[in-house]
Amino acid sequence: MPGEPADATCELLREATRAVTELLAHNGSRPGSLHVRAGGVAIELDFGGGPAAVPREEPEAAGEDLVVAPTVGVFYRAPSPGAEPFVREGDRVTAGQQVAIVEAMKLAIPVAAGRDGTILRVLKDNGADVEYGEPLLELAAS
Template sequence: GGPTGPGHAEPAQAAAAPRPRESADDALAYVVPAHTVGVFYHSPEPGADPFVRAGDTVVAGQQVGIIEAMKLMIPVEADRGGVVREVLVADATPVEYGQPLLTLDVDAPAGGR
């Protein structure tokens, strides 16, 4: 027998993943993950404008996409505010639980604004 068990399920796209964020430039990149397994969509319906594009400013709780899981449309919301740096997953792509969907450039915590 070979090594089987829960540790063998590596994501197939690991080779294409961005490098770990270690440089100071990336310290404030915030990842919005998939909260469920399903198919990630950028827009509310085919042909519609995407919820967000790179460069857009979002606020905490703002919808940034949809995951379709078992015929349910589950909104994906930003956990915090920031500027969309990059949408990591193409439209209509199957995603795994916890997979990064997009990254935000977030402001360093500061006094009230």
């Protein structure tokens, strides 16, 4: 069918990107290579040098008062450009409430408050690059 290889390739690229992003975000390791096949289309990525552990420190213990980046990416305060931010300074939040997004490789990863509280300060600018564990918002007890 016309267009089928292009569609399959796009889907394959999305799946490969998702797999690599999840691998890096969840266990901090880097694969030596990645092979993905869908029908007659295959993608092989070689990261060179084989598997290697990426040092990954957990956020500091002061994290109860901070909402931190769940992964490396770009911090967004709103669900889309021009939309209202998830939260503003002074807003009350509950544990598990989405307060931001970190985009990594075209995936929007929700950022949630770890406990009930009030947003004291937004620590990063909208669209700022962030690192894993970097403080994004400061919570005050409520």
